[in-house]
Structure formats: C-alpha cells, structure tokens
Amino acid sequence: MAALALGLSLMTVGMAASAAEAPKPVIAFNIPAQNAAKALNDFARQANIQLLFPYDAAAKVRTAPIKGKYTREEALARLLVDTNFEVASITATTVTLREKTPAEAAQSRPQSNEDVQEVVVTGSRLRRPTFESPIPLVVIGNEELANEGYMDIADALTDIPGIDQSASLTNGQSSTQTNGISTISLRGMGSNRTLTLIDGHRTVSNVGNSNTVSLSTIPAAFVDKIEVTTGGASAVYGSDAIAGVVNIKTLAKFDGIRVRAVKGLTQDGGGGSSEVAFLAGTSFLDKRLQLMIGANHEEQEILRASDRDWALVNSTYSQTTNLLTGPDVSSYTFGGRFQTSTSSTATKYYFDETSGTAYKTGFVTATNGVDLRPEGTLITPRTSDNVAVKATYDFGNDLILKGQVLYSTIETAGTRYTPSAYYNTTYGINDEYTVGRMNKINPYLALYPTLQTATPTAGLYWYRRFGEVGVMTINNSRETLRGMFSLEGKAFGGNWDWDLGYSFGKFEQDQYRSNGLNYENLSYAMKATTVNGQIVCLDVTARANGCVPVNPFGVGSISVAAANYIRANAWYHSENEQESVTGNLTGTLFELPAGPVEAAFGFEVRRDSTKTQTDDQTERGVTSYAYIPRYEGEVKASEAYAEIAVPLLRDAPFAYRLNIDAAVRAAKYDLSGVDNTLSYRAGLQWAPVKGLNFRTTLARAQRAPNITELYSPPRDDYETVVDPCSGVTATTTGTVAQNCRSNAGIAAEIAANGVFTQDSSSINTPNSGNLDVKEETADTITAGIVFSPSFLPRFQASIDYYDIKVEGVIASLQTSTILGSCYADASGTSNHFCSFVSRDSEGQLTRIINKVDNLDEMRARGVDVAVAYRFDLNSWNVPGRFDVRVNYNRRLELEESYQGLSGLEVDDWVGEVGGAEHEAQGSLAWNNKGLQLKWTARYIGEVVDSNERLAAVKAAGTVNPLYLYLGSYTRHDVSFSYKPNTNKSLKVFGSMRNVFDEYGPYLPSGTDSGNDFNYSSIYGVTGRSFSLGFQVDF
Secondary structure, three states: OHHHHHHHHHHHHHHHHHHHOOOOOOEEEEEOOEEHHHHHHHHHHHHOOEEEOOHHHHOOOEEOOEEEEEOHHHHHHHHOOOOOEEEEEEOOOEEEEEEOOHHHHOOOOOOOOOOOOEEEOOOOOOEEEHHHOOOOEEEEEHHHHHHOOOOOHHHHHHOOOOEEEOOOOOOOOOOOOOOOOOOEEEOOOOHHHEEEEEOOEEOOOOOOOOOOOOHHHOOHHHEEEEEEEEOOOHHHHOOOOOOEEEEEEEOOOOOEEEEEEEEEEEOOOOOOEEEEEEEEEEEEOOOOEEEEEEEEEEEEOOEEHHHOHHHHOOOEEEOOOOEEEOOOOEOOOOOOEEEOOOOOHHHEEEEEOOOOEEEEEOOOHHHHOEOOHHHOEEEOOEEEEEEEEEEEEEEEOOEEEEEEEEEEEEEEEEEOOOOEEEOOOEEOOOOOEEOOOEOOOOOOHHHOHHHHHHOOOOOEEEEEEOOOOOOOEEEEEEEEEEEEEEEEEEEOOOOEEEEEEEEEEEEEEEEEEEEEEEHHHHHHHOOEEEEOOEEEEOOHHHHHOOOOOOOOOOOOOOOHHHHHHHEEEEEEEEEEEEEEEEEEEEEEEEEEOOEEEEEEEEEEEEEEEEEEEEOHHHHHOOEOOOOOOOEEEEEEEEEEEEEEEEEEEEEEOOEEEEEEEEEEEEEEEOOOOOOEEEEEEEEEEEEEEOOEEEEEEEEEEEEOOOHHHHHOOOEOOEEEOOOOOOOOEOOOOOHHHHHHHOOHHHHHHHHHHOEOOOOOOEEEOOEEOOOOOOOEEEEEEEEEEEEOOOOOOOEEEEEEEEEEEEEOOEEOOOHHHHHHHHHOOOOOOOOOOHHHEEEOOOOOEEEEOEEOEEOOEEEEEEEEEEEEEEEEEHHHOEEEEEEEEEEEEEEEEEEEEEEEOOEEEEEEOOOEOOOOOEEEEEEEEEEEOOEEEEEEEEEEOOEEOOHHHHHHHHHHOOOOOOOOEEOOEEEEEEEEEEOOOOOOOEEEEEEEEOOOOOOOOOOOEOEOOOOOOOOOHHHOOOOOEEEEEEEEEO
16 A cells, blocks of 8 residues: 555656646648658758757668657657667757667667657557557567577567467477477467567468467567567457567668577576577668578477476376375386286286286286386477568659568477377277277287187287387478568658558478377287298288288387388378468548647458378378378458547647547458458547556457368367376265266276276367357457656556457367366266267277367456666766566456356366466666676466366365465576677677576376476476577677
C-alpha cells in the first residue's frame, strides 16, 4: 500500500507540474523528402533555430516529408526516423545532433520522452512514436542478443514474461515435425496463434504441419531488432495474429564490414555452441544503390543424458501410490524375454545378460530390465547456415526499388532408443496386423528344449530389443528460401507513401530415419524352419523375396544379414510454398486542429501450399517409424484493409493528447468452411497531461485453418504420456482404477504380477486433419497506462491488462485430457474419448488419436508491467550511466473448454508448469566509456505439476503428495561488453548464464510435466554456461 500511495503521489505531482507547463508553439512545416542534410537545414530555417549536426553522415541518408503543424520537438522527431541521429543537447535557440552508438541504437525497451523517434511500430501501418503505440510493445535490440550470449532468437524472447517456449532443441528430440526448430507461443496460446513477420511481411512456414516460423532461420547479424505486440492484429496483418505478432526487423542499411565470432560452453560439459557471422554493406552510383549481405554459421553441440547425472536417475513416480519407485527400466531386453503363457511369472524366461546364463525363469523388470537413459538426448545437435542479401536503388523523384533474399539451411541429428518389438506389436495403416508369436518348430527355439517343450502350439510369446539393428537416428535437412521485393514512392505532393510488393517463400524438409524395424519383415523372420539342413524363413514367398530368419536368443545373436533384413531406413519429404502480392498507401488525409489525420489502405493476395511425400514402407505403416501419409493442399486468400488514426485534442485542459484509431480488414478464402471473414480494431489513447497516457484497444481477429489441419490424414507422432492405469493393483480404489481393470489385458497383468505397469511412456499420438473445420474467432481487449513524468527524466512505466477469448478454437484435445476423460467416466469406458485410445492384448497403450476440431473456447487474461529507467549518479561522483528494466506478467486465466463427459469441461493451465501465475525479468546495466556490465534475473513463480493432478489429490485426500508443489525458480545472468577508446571498431563481449547453477525442479517420469530424464524444458537443461565473443568493424 505504501508503494501504491507513493506511486499515486508521484502521478499527482507529475500531472500538476505538466498542467502548469506553458504549451509549446506550433509551427507550420513544409519539408520535402530529401537527403537528411538538406532536410535538417530546411527544418532549422523554418523553426528559426540553430541546428548543429554531422553533415557528411546526414548527406548519406534520406528523410520522410514533413508537412503540417507541429511543435519543434515533434517535427524533429519525425525527421530523425531511421537516420541513426539523436538529440545530444537542446536549448531555446540551439539543437545539437549526434550519431547514435550501436548500443544506443539498439536500446530495447520503451524510450523516455526525451528520446522519442517516430517509426512504423508493429501492430500498425502508420508512423507514430513508440511510446504512443496503441498496443503494448516489447523490443529486443541486436546488441542485447549478441552481448548476452543468445545463439537463438527464441531463447531471448522466451526469457521475457508472457512469451512461452513452443518447439525447441530441448523438447522436440522425438518429434517428427519439430525436431531441431525454435518457435515461440505468445500468452501460452500456441505457436499457430502467434504471427511471425520479417520486416512486416508474412513469411513461409518452416514446419511441415503448421503455419509456424522457426526463428533460427534468420542471420542474427542481419537483425536490427525484434518487436513483439500483444493482442489481436488480424485487422492489420490478417489470419493467425490472435495472441500477438513477432516482427523481426532487419537492418535498413550498413556501411563497412563486420565480423563476429562467439563461443559458448557449459560448466558440466556438453551442449556447447559456436557462431561466426559476417556483415558487409556499401553504396554505389552516387549512393543511389545500396547493397548489404549478411551470413552466419552456427553449431549447437549435442547434450546427452549421460552428461547430466540427474538425467540418469532411473526412478519413476506413481501417482496412484504416491511412491517413488525404481529402477525405472524397460522390460524389453537385448537378449530377449520369452513366455509360454501370460498367466504366471514362472513361465517368463530371459537371457541373463549379467551372468550370460540362458535361459533363466522368473523375470522381474526392476531387476532384469534395461536402462535406456544413457542413450537419451537432452539437446539436439544442430548446424545452421543463413545468408541474406538486401539491395535498395533510388531512381530519384521519390521512387525506390527494394529487395531482399534470405536463405537458410539447417541440419539436425537426433537419436532415439534402440528399437524394440514384441509378439503383439501392431502395424499397418490402421494397426490391422500383428508381428505374431515365434513358431514352435522354429530351429532356433529347438536349441532350448525345455523352453520349446513348454511352448504352446500357437507359438512362443517374445519381447526383445534389437541392438543388432542399431540406435534409431532421425536426421533432418531443412532449406528455406525467402524473397521480398517492393517498389516504393510518393504521391499527392509527397504527403503519401505507396508501395507494391511481391514475396515468395519455399521451405523443404528432408528427413532420413535409420535403424528402425520393418515389422512386416520381422513377422516373417520370426517364423523359421529347416530346408536341406539350412534354417530359412517359413513363408515360401517371403523366402523368395530375401527373407532371412532371426535368432532372438541372446545378445548379438542376430546375424548381420538378418539385421539388414528387418532394419527399416525411411525418408520423408515436405514442401511449403507461399506467394503474396501486396499494396499499401499511407499518408495524411487532412489536418485537424489537433494534428494530421493519418490513414493507410492496402490489399494482399496470398497463396499457401503444402505437399508431403514418404517412402513406400512408411506409407504402408509397416515400420517402427511414425506413419506419415502422402497428401497435399492449397489455400488462397484475398484481403483488403483500411486503417486510420485521428487526433481529437491536443494541448487542451486535461487533454494534452486525445487520439483514436481504427482498422478493418476483409478477407475471402477459397475454403468451403471459411469463405469470408471480417477483422477489426478500435483504439483510444488519452493523455490528460504530458507524461501520463491511457490506452485501450478492442479487436476481433481470426485464424483460418491451415492446410494440415484441413487435409492431412492421420499422421503419427510421439508424445511422453502418463498412463493413469500404470500402478493400478487389484485393491486400488476409485473410478479410474475400476475402469482400468475392465480391460482384459490390464486385469491379466495385475493377476500375474500384482500391479499393472505401462512399459513405455513414449506413445504414438497420431494427428488428423478435418475438412469440416471452420475459422476460429478471437475478441481481444488491451487496456493500460504509460507513465513518463517530466520531473523524472528517462523514466517510463506501463501497466497493461489483456483479455483474449478465442471461440471455435481449432485444436485437438491434449493427449492427457483424452486419456484422463476416458477412464474418469463413472459409467465405464464406452464413452467417445475411449474410442481414441488403443491398447494391445496385454493392456499396453499403443496409440491415442488426436483429431483436429473446433472446440468451444480458449481464453487468456493477464496483466503486464514494464518499468524502464535510465539515470546517472554524477552528483555523487559515480561515473557512467545506469539502466534499470523490469518486466512482469501476472497470468489471471489460461484455459481451454470443450464438451466433456458431463457437459462443458475446462482445462485450466494457470499455476502449473509452463503457466506460472507470476513471471518476471529484471536487469541492471552500467555503461561507462565503452564498457557495459549487466545483471539480469529471470523469475518463475511457484507452480504445481498439473492442475488436473492437484484436483485428483484434493479429491482423494492424499497427504504430502510428492512432486506436486514446486517452488519458485530464479536464474541469474551476467554479461559484459567492451569497446576500447583506442580502437572503437573492436568490441569484446561475454556472458555467464545461470550464475548459481540452478537446474529447476526434479520431475521424474510419472509426473505430468516431467519426463524420463527428470526435468521440464521450461527450466532449461544446461546449468551454468559461458559465452565469449568479439566483433570487429572495418
């Protein structure tokens, strides 16, 4: 309360002081578009002041026209847009300009009113000062990315509260589509609802099954800054801009040559990284032609589970018994496990790999199983090469041709476990076949007479891990080519800007998967006979086609020829293409007493297409790899928009500024379920006094279904799944346990072993499109205050409330929701959720289908707070300048609703891992004579493992549940950069991230947010890490 009272007192004093200020005179300016030197001289003459500036540097850049009535400060701010100049000093008669240093040019948060520059900010096509943006805006500059050791743009963004991790190198190791890419999700609403732009232009997706842009495909040296806005922006940018927009702005110009190199290491080993970047720019033809080229090479090294001790702890948590048990190992052994029936432990035979004894009885998984964790990967290795070229040609007479081409190639090498199978492994597009038992007359079985005698006529039950085939690998090669070209000019006396643009993009992914199993061949190879003294496959046709029988008894017992026969090497190819033609017209409609009425009009015609291909084995579903069907589709859209900003009052009592803005966009799709859509936005900005600005925006946004959501047949993917039936015994009480025991396979396992245990947590979760899906519609509200008092220069604070409600949300239910709803039904397992769940004859989960549909609603509400303050302590004889920045997010609501067993049900994600109620980031930087020292802290508040589990624990009255309540997490980073006065072309920089070596909570398998390696990627996996680099300008 004391802090609130102090804040209100400061605001009151600021309002009184501002109200007492005399209004500044307004001058009629008329300055044409020209080089900055001439424009600044015209400004000085019309403003009747002396203006000092670096003439040669100003002559190299151009300024936009200024026509209308403005104060001196406002007119100068407009002239300085994109010039790299700033005000060094100002008096009543003289203004001195200087060139910004790179660090000053890349300041990354809202500026104080002394530093106002007018730009086209993300979320609008109109030029306006960033602190007057009608929507919340976060900016990260190039210097911040480099100095703090970020190799990946996504890592920098996800450190900001309210920006969440989607696909990353630490959570996509087993994913067919996202292995090796980096994407983000604003407000936790999914990457499909976050629109990513490059210089305000849409760009082709880097993922085969969604409209998602990987942020690792853009040369870091080419990036000027990254702007992030919150809330619906479909009225300006079209479909997908529901949660917000990420706009990657590339450098407008560069003169000279820049070389940068960075090396990153982790204290505990593994997961290192390196980057080499190059940037060059120059001008020709009397500076009419400007060229710039940038390139970088990045390498992310693998981080193996064996590099982190905590990842190798092979225990598992049972939510049913609230016990941590272990070891958590696989029952599929390298020497094989065999059963003559499924009713008793006495008939389980296994090859004892410790003693080499063949074959012992009484197999116990915890004692005789195999620990696969050492084969695991925590960070996927990735190599990327990015190149960008930008050219600008000035024809004169305000006609400019611009073009840029970006090319990216990314290679990733992922691994999975050694493949395994058992007699009841299913295959085929609809799992219509099983591998089958080993035949009783098999000559290899005859080597073990006791086992053969006990084998029933139908054959031997077998379970095996096929180490002879090798560890499964998934290698991806991704290529992205983007081109953006535009012709820009002036119209109507230079007061209007127009541009016509053409953009294209093509993404190709080639995936090569090795050392899987061909289940069809394995089925033939497991059934053998003797012909002319030779052991051969039983099936005559298969034998003629090259079948080689498999000897499953013992480690290394399978011959090279047999391993080659059952091995499956597969490939997958995906293509995304995008073409668009755009046109924009922006300028001043007319003048009002409060200022010019700005407007923008434009159109966009866009075509997106997707095509996937795969090998014959994969398409038939006969391998251990994810089933990926061949399909293709195309979506066309035609759109037109209009935007207007109207100043209603200025310099009036209690209305220092009062502006309104609005935008509308109409779109037509060639889709039967979508057809026409209308998006709109309306905003109000009111500053009762200078330094206090209220802003609010209402918007409607849409997201049309993408091609995969429409046209894709079921395609396999894998997720880490917690089976609610795992751990159930004959005496476990409750609806879930009762429904689990109704499955014959689970009941038999409990009868034989006393408890049912799900052997694998990696479950096939195929996704399927739906031609009946319609567009989703979002209504968004943002409202906030920006406070930048004149009595406290270079201080700015903002607080913004957001509310995003999506109806008809395009999604499939979470796998955990499907599984939980299936077994939570008091009437049994005949509900429609259970129709998506498949188990084999032993009760083991094999598949959970996720089908896209229009669910009821998704909603995100919260509050953002941002504070920025730049100050010095010269009066205390402390040298240098200090920068303080704080960003805070309070999640109020993040949930999804759907029609469940008893009507509308809600999945609530606030307060669980990945959805903390409180998140914050704060930093303190000190700058002096080319040296910057910076400390940054990232805070994630207390969470629970999952809200679903929390509700179950409360209902059951469980005392002291393990791994449910997780404490807060704080990561501290420090960084430095130094540019010596004797050689300002050289800069050295470095960082230490996670200073106190905090790894986050221990989350073993069995928890809802953990995994087999006992962590959540939300908290990172590297521990303390270091980076050191240099940059040289020539």
